[in-house]
Amino acid sequence: MTKVYYEDAVTTNELEGKTIAILGYGSQGHAHAQNLRDNGNQVIIGVRKGKSADAASKDGFDVYPVFEATKKADIVMVLAPDEVQGKLYQEEIEPNLVDGNALVFAHGFNIHFDVIVPPKNVDVFLVAPKGPGHLVRRTFVEGFAVPALFAVYQDATGKAREVALSYAKGIGATRVGVLETTFKEETETDLFGEQAVLCGGTTHLVQAGFETLVEAGYQPEIAYFEVLHELKLIVDLMYEGGMEKMRYSISNTAEYGDYVSGPRIVTSETKAHMKEVLADIQSGKFAKDFVADNANGFKEFHRMREEQKGHQIEKVGAELRAMMPFVKKDA
Numbered sequence: 001m002t003k004v005y006y007e008d009a010v011t012t013n014e015l016e017g018k019t020i021a022i023l024g025y026g027s028q029g030h031a032h033a034q035n036l037r038d039n040g041n042q043v044i045i046g047v048r049k050g051k052s053a054d055a056a057s058k059d060g061f062d063v064y065p066v067f068e069a070t071k072k073a074d075i076v077m078v079l080a081p082d083e084v085q086g087k088l089y090q091e092e093i094e095p096n097l098v099d100g101n102a103l104v105f106a107h108g109f110n111i112h113f114d115v116i117v118p119p120k121n122v123d124v125f126l127v128a129p130k131g132p133g134h135l136v137r138r139t140f141v142e143g144f145a146v147p148a149l150f151a152v153y154q155d156a157t158g159k160a161r162e163v164a165l166s167y168a169k170g171i172g173a174t175r176v177g178v179l180e181t182t183f184k185e186e187t188e189t190d191l192f193g194e195q196a197v198l199c200g201g202t203t204h205l206v207q208a209g210f211e212t213l214v215e216a217g218y219q220p221e222i223a224y225f226e227v228l229h230e231l232k233l234i235v236d237l238m239y240e241g242g243m244e245k246m247r248y249s250i251s252n253t254a255e256y257g258d259y260v261s262g263p264r265i266v267t268s269e270t271k272a273h274m275k276e277v278l279a280d281i282q283s284g285k286f287a288k289d290f291v292a293d294n295a296n297g298f299k300e301f302h303r304m305r306e307e308q309k310g311h312q313i314e315k316v317g318a319e320l321r322a323m324m325p326f327v328k329k330d331a
């Protein structure tokens with residue numbers, strides 16, 4: 001089994017005496033900043049004026065424009081949205097990096113696809129929590145953490161690996177386990193997972209199931225419960241104990257139907273399409289399209305977002321969730 005790093009694998013704090021600039025104070029940014037600070041590290045925030053800057057100030061951080069935070073820092077963690085990072089890097093980050101700084105990411109996208117080409121005299125690594133930022137913070141406060149991956153892309157100081165592990169410990173991740181990967185592996189598997197299974201695969205599976213029931217004349221409210229609401233309960237069981245625990249917990253009727261009908265839905269053809277999606281990620285086609293659409297004002301992105309927004313399952317879901325205040329979580 002692959003090596004997992006825990007608390008005692010990281011004996012020195014390579015962040016000590018250094019200033020860490022967290023660029024962006026969104027989902028990941030607020031969590032990294034607060035966890036690192038709670039662990040005794042020196043953290044400043046680099047973000048443009050607005051809601052995020054106000055939130056960071058309110059949380060007690062010194063907030064600077066990105067160029068100034070980068071200048072003041074030894075370790076620069078880039079937590080602006082992926083599509084913003086290229087321009088931000090060129091205009092405000094690169095001119096303010098000096099020998100021996102560390103340039104850090106939570107996702108390998110821009111480095112792996114050469115949107116950002118770092119100078120040779122800085123360390124470049126990633127520390128990527130495997131969960132949303134709000135959980136990175138909440139679990140830390142509760143005494144746990146979200147597991148994380150780390151990878152070194154470039155080691156200018158001879159200490160990049162140690163600094164990366166110290167960073168992972170600083171955000172709490174070594175409490176539950178940190179795994180080593182590469183920028184290529186992290187980027188390509190992350191994109192594939194969210195496209196084929198977690199986000200793209202799941203939303204379209206749920207919608208197709210909903211439409212099938214509604215088109216057959218069943219009530220949309222009933223369809224919503226059967227294909228969307230209950231999904232959480234099933235996923236929670238898989239999260240706790242894999243498919244076996246889930247199948248143990250469901251009725252024999254449901255388990256028999258799982259074996260008989262699952263392979264009729266996700267077929268060898270579906271898997272062939274998954275391989276095509278992976279090939280587009282590996283070749284850089286997906287990244288190229290995403291970056292080009294961003295340069296075009298995200299026209300295609302916004303069109304698809306609008307198209308999906310209007311789906312009947314969203315309207316029915318909003319009404320049903322209003323009756324179930326217990327399902328409501330923080331935004």
Ligand code: NAD
Nearest residue numbers: 024025026027028047048052079080081106107131132133
């Ligand atoms: P986010 O959208 O939640 O926050 C982005 C922050 O950047 C905000 O504070 C925003 O105000 C700021 N920002 C936007 N444009 C800016 C600009 N031009 N100049 C300065 N600041 C600007 O982003 P996020 O979801 O936290 O993602 C950050 C990084 O973390 C990405 O690389 C992403 O892939 C990675 N990541 C995210 C998650 C997640 O759960 N959200 C998980 C793992 C990795």
Ligand code: MG
Nearest residue numbers: 070071073096
């Ligand atoms: Mg600097």
Ligand code: MG
Nearest residue numbers: 190191193194
């Ligand atoms: Mg991911």
Ligand code: MG
Nearest residue numbers: 107190191194
């Ligand atoms: Mg991702």
Ligand code: MG
Nearest residue numbers: 225226230254
């Ligand atoms: Mg049922």
Ligand code: MG
Nearest residue numbers: 247248250251
């Ligand atoms: Mg059973």
